Amino acid sequence: MTAAVQTPGPTPAPSVRCVTAHNPSPMTLAGTNTYVLAAEDAAGVVVVDPGPAEDAEAHLARVLAAAGGRPVGLILLTHRHADHTGAVEAFAAATGAPVRAGLPALCRHAPALEDGELIDAGGVRIEAWHTPGHTSDSFCFALPGTGPHGAALTGDTILGSGTTMLDFPDGTLTDYLATLERLEEAGPLTVLPAHGPVLPRLDVVAREYTDHREGRLAQIERALDDLDEDEADRITAAELAPRIYPGLDGRMAQVAEQVLAAHLAHLRR
Template sequence: MADDVTPATRWVASSALTRYRLAPNPGPMSLDGTNSYVIARPGSTSVVVVDPGPLDDKHLAELAATGRVELVILTHHHVDHTEAAEEFHRMTGAPVRARDAALCLSADPLDDGERIDAAGVRIEVLATPGHTADSVSLLLPDDGEHGSVLTGDTILGRGTTVLAFPDGRLGDYLDSLRRLEALGPATVLPAHGPVLPDLSAIARAYAAHRGERLDQVRAALERLGPDAAVADVTDAVYTDIDPSVRRAAETSVAAQLDYLRGWA
């Protein structure tokens, strides 16, 4: 499904059971901005909001106006997803749930494999660590022919995600990609970038990309020596990197070095 953002409202109809509002926080890491999802069965007077995003009055007011907010879910702790959580909780009274108990408001942490029934929709919680330790994805098995998955930052609509090492780790991430691949051709509802078809194919492509990067890091270590510094390996692997994403590249390289050295 094409992501045609209505300029006046920034809303996108993303699937049969979801839509999102594009938050006004574009940047090198957030792409066009954070996709703040609203989940509800058609005709439902209540909604679930996922990742309310930045503290922006208009953005939050638009989300709150979609219906009675029954629940707020955070896919992980990064500020572009969570900054507005406390204010949105104050505005709506809705409980806020996340994998990390420190982010929860008037609610318990999310459990891996938990089923949530809210706004007329069945939501299944999948722990998908790797981008961060607390990352979750949300499976909506009844959303269209193959279901859909809100992937947070585990899979993006454009490009590939950063491993926020040491919180995020490559071994966990590869396990998460295998778990997502097993879900088949579900629609991908990412927290940044456009909606994508066929989760299984995209998860395989992401895993292949990580394998290629690992090969590049191995080759760099052969040239630079096994104890090469993160910065030097980053220079060797990312030869023409934009300074705005240099730090992100270094954290991903650090995660790959940790993974390789753990197997050495």
């Protein structure tokens, strides 16, 4: 299998390279995107989301090839999920680079990220945005100097295809709707997602995500209105899921139930 090394579009940015891990699935789409950030004349690079533990050594080799022989000076994590963090130990051991994330437990030789923090590394100015919802520790990384309107690495907060799941109860719909509002207000940044292809406008996609969630809330409210008041108050996500997501089974049914639980909790607040 050949290395999946690409330069994100639609307007190629010389400060960003993407290497897709070989972990495709219905949840990860084509695989987890690891990003390599560096100005053209920078001595080192920044790596965002090293990817899963499976195939870590081979993936590391592909990432270092994308770095063009330059050392890794910093590793950033968008959030805690294993398809993003499983290879952290392999990357940190091989490169000696510090690791920064929203959760202190994921950090190595560096402090946890703070919302609004400016990071200068690899010749690139990176803005760290705390964007909870998918998980409580999710961060997006904005690159003001990349592309015509800037760019944002959105982790699993915004995907390149479809919509993301909410890891409830850690990730909540209440937080997620606030995050989507923030991302919509950020403007027409290029979206560099952790799964799927590049998208041209963050504000447009964030609005579409919000409309999708609000439509789902309205659908759930209609379903609850069909029940008597006591039953509507007691019904669980598992009991309601077949009405909202008919025909699902296996892992996708479990994810749907988890997302539905987040919507119910939001409505019941």
